[in-house]
Amino acid sequence: xxxxxxxxxxxxxxxxxxxxxxxxxxxxxxxxxxxxxxxxxxxxxxxxxxxxxxxxxxxxxxxxxxxxxxxxxxxxxxxxxxxxxxxxxxxxxxxxxxxxxxxxxxxxxxxxxxxxxxxxxxxxxxxxxxxxxxxxxxxxxxxxxxxxxxxxxxxxxxxxxxxxxxxxxxxxxxxxxxxxxxxxxxxxxxxxxxxxxxxxxxxxxxxxxxxxxxxxxxxxxxxxxxxxxxxxxxxxxxxxxxxxxxxxxxxxxxxxxxxxxxxxxxxxxxxxxxx
Numbered sequence: 001x002x003x004x005x006x007x008x009x010x011x012x013x014x015x016x017x018x019x020x021x022x023x024x025x026x027x028x029x030x031x032x033x034x035x036x037x038x039x040x041x042x043x044x045x046x047x048x049x050x051x052x053x054x055x056x057x058x059x060x061x062x063x064x065x066x067x068x069x070x071x072x073x074x075x076x077x078x079x080x081x082x083x084x085x086x087x088x089x090x091x092x093x094x095x096x097x098x099x100x101x102x103x104x105x106x107x108x109x110x111x112x113x114x115x116x117x118x119x120x121x122x123x124x125x126x127x128x129x130x131x132x133x134x135x136x137x138x139x140x141x142x143x144x145x146x147x148x149x150x151x152x153x154x155x156x157x158x159x160x161x162x163x164x165x166x167x168x169x170x171x172x173x174x175x176x177x178x179x180x181x182x183x184x185x186x187x188x189x190x191x192x193x194x195x196x197x198x199x200x201x202x203x204x205x206x207x208x209x210x211x212x213x214x215x216x217x218x219x220x221x222x223x224x225x226x227x228x229x230x231x232x233x234x235x236x237x238x239x240x241x242x243x244x245x246x247x248x249x250x251x252x253x254x255x256x257x258x259x260x261x262x263x264x265x266x267x268x269x270x271x272x273x274x275x
Contacts (some may be wrong), residue, residue: 001053001054001055001056001057001128001129001130001131002055002056002057002058002059002126002128002129002130002131003049003050003053003055003057003058003059003130003131003133003147004058004059004061004115004118004119004130004131004132004133005046005049005058005059005060005061005133005134006060006061006111006112006115006133006134006135006136007060007061007062007094007097007103007111008061008062008063008111009111009134009135009136010042010045010046010060010097011042011090011093011094011097012087012090013041013045014038014039014041014042014045014093015033015038015087015088015089015090015093016087017037017038017041018033018034018035018037018038018041018089019031019032019033019087019088019089020032020033031088032088033087033088033089035089035092035093038089038093039093039096042093042096042097043100045149046058046060046101048149049133049147049149052147052149052152053131053133053147053156055131057102058101058102059101059102059103059104059118059126060097060101060102060103060104061103061104061105061111061114061115061118062094062098062103062104062105062111062114063105063109063110063111064105064106064107064108064109064110066107067107067108068108068109068110069108069109069249069250069252070110070233070234073230073233073234073252074181074230074231074233074234076180076181077179077180077181077234078179078180079180080177080180081180104118106248107248107249108249108250109238109250112134112136112138112139112237113237113238113243113250115132115134115139115144115237116139116141116142116144116237116238116239116242117238117239117240117242117243118130119132119142119143119144119145120142120143120144120239120240120241121239121240121243121245122240129145130144130145131144131145131146131147131156132144132145132146132147133146133147133148133149134146134148135148135149135150138171138176138237139159139237140159140163140164140167141164141167141168141171141235141236141237142159142164142168142237142238142239143159143160143161143163143164143239144159144164145157145158145159146158146159161204161205162200162204162205165205165207165210166193166196166199166200166205168235168236168237169196169199169205169207169210169211169214170189170192170193170196171183171192171235172214172228172231172232172235173187173191173192173195173196173214173217174187174188174189174192175231175234175235176234176235179234181231181234181235182231183231183235184217184218184221184223185221186221187217195213195214195217196210196213196214199213207256208256208257208258211255211256214228215228225255229253229254229255232253232255233252233253236253238250
């Protein structure tokens with residue numbers, strides 16, 4: 001078993017816990033951090049995750065800090081995070097992890113996307129069972145085995161393709177305020193599942209019907225199908241089919257196409273009633 005771990009979150013949790021701050025009350029604030037403590041916290045969390053999922057190996061993934069394809073799709077993506085001060089040890093501790101553990105990072109991609117691709121692809125050197133380890137709800141939008149270390153009582157969960165598609169389409173409606181894309185105004189976590197629940201059938205998830213329902217909800221707010229596609233591309237955590245392994249570039253998500261019946265040309269050979 002290999003644990004696929006969101007390194008962004010592991011490092012961020014460790015360095016924030018290892019950092020202290022004092023406000024002297026006169027406008028002067030002093031912060032300091034203990035690097036050794038942060039490294040111990042990182043090692044302990046990785047060890048605990050591996051133990052809980054029964055993994056003998058781990059791969060930690062990171063976000064590309066220089067470029068993000070979603071900002072080209074929707075310029076306001078994560079704009080709400082601009083100006084936030086990073087924890088003091090964030091970058092040094094990422095380097096610590098890269099030096100000590102197997103890691104992966106890809107151009108233009110966030111850690112979530114790397115997890116989604118590795119979890120759903122056949123990659124040489126990463127064969128065998130894999131479990132995605134993260135506290136991020138977005139991990140439920142692609143099929144995988146999933147462990148949330150903030151909810152260890154749930155154990156390792158299996159996210160089916162139907163469940164993943166349903167969660168992804170719900171996200172197109174709700175958007176994500178944390179990541180700064182809005183979805184449909186007025187539709188939240190309660191209403192979105194109600195809009196889409198009828199498209200879960202005995203044979204799978206009706207992507208075409210669900211997409212048409214989403215377009216209707218956008219139209220009710222004066223928004224277009226193009227608006228919906230932009231939001232969908234923000235919400236889509238990449239799967240193997242959404243990534244070009246040769247160019248190392250994402251394939252932008254496209255709406256499901258309606259299936260059309262192939263017309264058969266009637267000739268003297270296949271005309272009904274002809275022998």
